[in-house]
Amino acid sequence: MRIVGYVGDTALQEALAEAxxxxxxxxxxxxxxxxxxxxxxxxLLPVLRTHPNALVFEVKPDLLATVRTETRARDISLIxxxxxxxxxxxxxxxxxxxxxxxxxxxxxxxxxxxxxxxRPRAGGDQPVGELADHMRYEELLYxxxxxxxxxxxxxxxxxxxxxxxxxxxxxxxxxxxxxKLEEIYGWEKLDAVLQSTAAAVRDFYDxxxxxxxxxxxxxxxxxxxxxFFTDLxxxxxxxxxxxxxxxxxxxxxxxGRIEAEHGEDVAGLFEIYVGSATLFRNPKIRPERIxxxxxxxxxxxxxxxxxxxRSRKVAxxxxxxxxxxxxxxxxxxxVTETKEIYGYEALARGTHRALRSPEVMFGVAEEANLIWxxxxxxxxxxxxxxxxxxxxxxxLFLNIDPHDFRDxxxxxxxxxxxxxxxxxxxxxxxxxxxxxxxxxxxxxLRAFRDHGFRFAVDDAGSGYAGLGSIANLEPDFIKLDISxxxxxxxxxxxxxLVETMVQFANDNGIKVIAEGVERVEEYETVKQIGVxxxxxxxxxxxxxxxxxxxAATAKA
Amino acid sequence: xxxxxxKGTILVVDDNPDNVEILRAxxxxxxxxxxxxxxxxxxxxxxxxxxxxxxxxxxxMPGMDGWQVCRTIKNHPEFGGSTRVVMVTAKGAxxxxxxxxxxxADDYVVKxxxxxxxxxxxxxxxxxxxxxx
Numbered sequence: 001m002r003i004v005g006y007v008g009d010t011a012l013q014e015a016l017a018e019a020x021x022x023x024x025x026x027x028x029x030x031x032x033x034x035x036x037x038x039x040x041x042x043x044l045l046p047v048l049r050t051h052p053n054a055l056v057f058e059v060k061p062d063l064l065a066t067v068r069t070e071t072r073a074r075d076i077s078l079i080x081x082x083x084x085x086x087x088x089x090x091x092x093x094x095x096x097x098x099x100x101x102x103x104x105x106x107x108x109x110x111x112x113x114x115x116x117x118x119r120p121r122a123g124g125d126q127p128v129g130e131l132a133d134h135m136r137y138e139e140l141l142y143x144x145x146x147x148x149x150x151x152x153x154x155x156x157x158x159x160x161x162x163x164x165x166x167x168x169x170x171x172x173x174x175x176x177x178x179x180k181l182e183e184i185y186g187w188e189k190l191d192a193v194l195q196s197t198a199a200a201v202r203d204f205y206d207x208x209x210x211x212x213x214x215x216x217x218x219x220x221x222x223x224x225x226x227x228f229f230t231d232l233x234x235x236x237x238x239x240x241x242x243x244x245x246x247x248x249x250x251x252x253x254x255x256g257r258i259e260a261e262h263g264e265d266v267a268g269l270f271e272i273y274v275g276s277a278t279l280f281r282n283p284k285i286r287p288e289r290i291x292x293x294x295x296x297x298x299x300x301x302x303x304x305x306x307x308x309x310r311s312r313k314v315a316x317x318x319x320x321x322x323x324x325x326x327x328x329x330x331x332x333x334x335v336t337e338t339k340e341i342y343g344y345e346a347l348a349r350g351t352h353r354a355l356r357s358p359e360v361m362f363g364v365a366e367e368a369n370l371i372w373x374x375x376x377x378x379x380x381x382x383x384x385x386x387x388x389x390x391x392x393x394x395x396l397f398l399n400i401d402p403h404d405f406r407d408x409x410x411x412x413x414x415x416x417x418x419x420x421x422x423x424x425x426x427x428x429x430x431x432x433x434x435x436x437x438x439x440x441x442x443x444x445l446r447a448f449r450d451h452g453f454r455f456a457v458d459d460a461g462s463g464y465a466g467l468g469s470i471a472n473l474e475p476d477f478i479k480l481d482i483s484x485x486x487x488x489x490x491x492x493x494x495x496x497l498v499e500t501m502v503q504f505a506n507d508n509g510i511k512v513i514a515e516g517v518e519r520v521e522e523y524e525t526v527k528q529i530g531v532x533x534x535x536x537x538x539x540x541x542x543x544x545x546x547x548x549x550x551a552a553t554a555k556a
Numbered sequence: 557x558x559x560x561x562x563k564g565t566i567l568v569v570d571d572n573p574d575n576v577e578i579l580r581a582x583x584x585x586x587x588x589x590x591x592x593x594x595x596x597x598x599x600x601x602x603x604x605x606x607x608x609x610x611x612x613x614x615x616x617m618p619g620m621d622g623w624q625v626c627r628t629i630k631n632h633p634e635f636g637g638s639t640r641v642v643m644v645t646a647k648g649a650x651x652x653x654x655x656x657x658x659x660x661a662d663d664y665v666v667k668x669x670x671x672x673x674x675x676x677x678x679x680x681x682x683x684x685x686x687x688x689x
Binding site: 089092093461484490491492493494496497500 | 633634650653654656657661662663664677680681684
C-alpha cells in the first residue's frame with residue numbers, strides 16, 4: 001500500500017507516519033502550506049500521477065475540488081483532514097471517501113486507513129449514497145456524539161495492551177441520570193447535558209494522558225456509559241487506591257462541568273458509578289473474549305455500586321423524614337408586564353447532600369413507598385414558612401402530586417391543610433402523572449375549591465394532554481412547561497403554541513404562567529405574546545435572590 | 557436556474573395538485589422560485605436536486621406522512637440545519653402543533669391557507685435562516 005500525505009500540521013504528520021508504519025505502508029510526505037496555491041498544486045499533482053492507494057489531504061479549500069477530480073480519475077482514496085466544521089462541510093460536499101477532524105492521533109489515522117479497505121468505493125457521482133456510507137462507517141468506528149472510538153477500534157488497542165503488559169484493568173463508568181431529566185427539561189437540555197458530559201470525560205482523559213498516567217483509552221458505549229482501559233500498579237492496595245482516585249477525580253470533574261454549564265439543579269440529577277475488573281492474558285483464550293468478559297464484569301460491578309448507593313439513599317430519606325431535614329426555597333412568580341412579585345412557588349430540598357435535588361428526593365420516596373410522608377412534611381414546612389417570605393396578597397404555589405389526593409391526611413379540614421388563608425394557596429397539579437379516576441379526583445378538587453383553594457395545571461405542554469383535558473380540571477392557572485419556554489425567542493413553533501395557550505386561557509378566564517425564563521430574550525418574547533405571569537432564573541436577580549437565599553438558609 | 561434572481565427557492569409538498577397550483581401561483585407572484593412534489597419520497601429527492609431554503613409541507617399525505625418527511629429533512633447532516641420547514645396542518649388541531657415541535661418543524665400555517673399569514677411566516681423563516689447562517 002502506498003499513501004501520500006499532504007499535511008501541514010506536524011502532529012498529524014507524526015500520526016500519519018506512525019499509522020503508515022503499523023500498516024507496513026509506504027508513505028510519501030509532502031509538507032503542505034509552505035508555498036502558495038500554485039506551488040502546492042505543482043508539488044501534489046505529479047505525486048498523484050504515480051497512482052498511490054490513498055491520499056491524506058489537509059483541507060485547502062481552493063485545492064479541494066481539483067484534488068477530488070484527480071483522485072477520483074485515478075481511483076485514489078481521499079481522506080480529508082479538517083480544521084473545523086467548515087472544512088468538514090466542504091469535504092463532505094465534494095464527496096471525499098473519508099474525513100477526520102484535527103487533532104487526530106495515530107490510532108485514528110490508522111483506523112481510517114484500515115477502513116478504506118472495507119469500504120465499497122463509490123463509482124460515479126453519488127453524493128447521497130456516499131454520504132450515507134460515510135455516516136455508517138463513521139458511526140462504526142467513532143462515536144458521532146463524542147468523537148471517542150467505539151468498541152471495534154478499542155478492542156484492537158486493548159489487545160495490544162494485554163499482549164504487551166500481560167494484564168490490564170477495565171473501568172466501566174456508568175452515568176445514571178434521573179429518568180425525569182428529559183421530562184422536566186426536555187430533550188434539548190438532555191442532549192446538551194450529555195454533550196457536556198462527553199466533553200468533560202474527553203477533557204479528563206486528555207489531561208490524564210498528557211502526564212505519565214497510564215490511562216489508556218476511552219470509549220462511549222452507545223448508551224451514556226464510558227469504558228477506560230488502564231494499566232494499574234502491581235500491588236493490590238495501590239491499585240485499588242488508584243481506582244478510587246480516578247473515580248473520584250472523574251466524578252468531580254464531570255459534576256463540576258455540568259454544574260458550571262447547566263446549574264446545580266441539573267447536576268443534582270446525575271450520578272456516576274464506577275466498576276472495575278482486572279484481566280490477565282491467557283494464551284488459550286482469544287484476547288477479544290477476555291476483554292468482553294472484563295467489560296461485562298466491570299459493568300456488573302458498577303451496577304453493584306449503584307444498588308448499594310440506592311439503599312443508602314433510602315436510609316438517608318428515612319432519617320430526613322424523622323428529623324424533618326428539608327428546607328423550602330421560594331421561587332418568585334412575577335407579573336410579566338410589571339415584574340411585580342405575584343407569588344412564590346415552594347420547592348422542597350433535602351439537607352442531605354444526596355437528596356438535595358427535589359426530583360431525586362421524591363424519586364427515592366416513591367421507590368421506598370414514603371411519598372405521603374415526605375409530601376406531608378414538605379407541605380407543612382412550606383406553609384409554615386409562608387408568613388416570613390410572602391407579603392400580604394401574594395400567593396403560595398404548592399406542588400401536589402395526584403397521589404396526594406389519596407392520602408387521607410391531605411384534606412382541607414385535616415391538620416396540615418387547615419390554613420387561615422386558603423384563598424392564598426394555589427395547588428399545582430402536574431400534567432405528567434396520568435389521572436386515572438377522573439370523577440373521584442374532581443370530587444377532591446371540588447372540596448378544596450369550595451374551601452377557597454385555587455388550582456394550577458403544572459407542566460402543561462409536556463405531556464400529550466390537549467387543551468380539552470386541561471379545561472376539564474377548570475384550573476385558575478396554567479403553568480407552561482419549561483420545554484416550551486426555553487429558546488422560545490428563536491422558535492416559531494413554540495411561539496405559536498404559547499399563543500394558542502394564551503388565547504385559550506383568555507377565553508376561559510385562566511392565567512398563564514411561563515416557567516423557566518432564563519434570558520432577557522425569552523422574557524421579551526413571552527411578554528410580547530401576552531403571557532400573564534412569569535417565573536425563572538431570569539428573575540432571581542439581586543433584588544429577589546437575597547430574599548430567596550435568605551429564606552433558604554433560614555430553613556437549612 | 558430561476559433561483560439565481562429569486563427571493564429564494566421554496567419546495568411545496570402536497571398530494572393535492574390543486575393546492576400545489578394555488579400555492580405555486582401565489583409564491584411565484586411574490587418572487588419566489590417554486591419546486592413541487594406530490595409525496596414524501598419525491599420531496600426528499602427534490603431536496604437533493606434543488607436545495608430549497610424552505611419547505612412547505614403538508615401533514616396528511618399517503619405513504620410517508622409530513623412528520624416523517626420533516627424529521628428526515630431536519631436530521632440530514634448536510635442541509636438539515638439550513639432548511640426551514642413550515643408545516644401545513646388542519647385548522648384547530650392543537651395536537652399537531654406539539655407534533656410539529658417534537659419533529660423539529662420551524663413553523664406552521666393552518667389549512668385553508670390564509671395568504672397573508674403564509675407570506676408572513678415564509679418571510680420570517682427566511683429571515684431567521686439568514687441570520688442564523
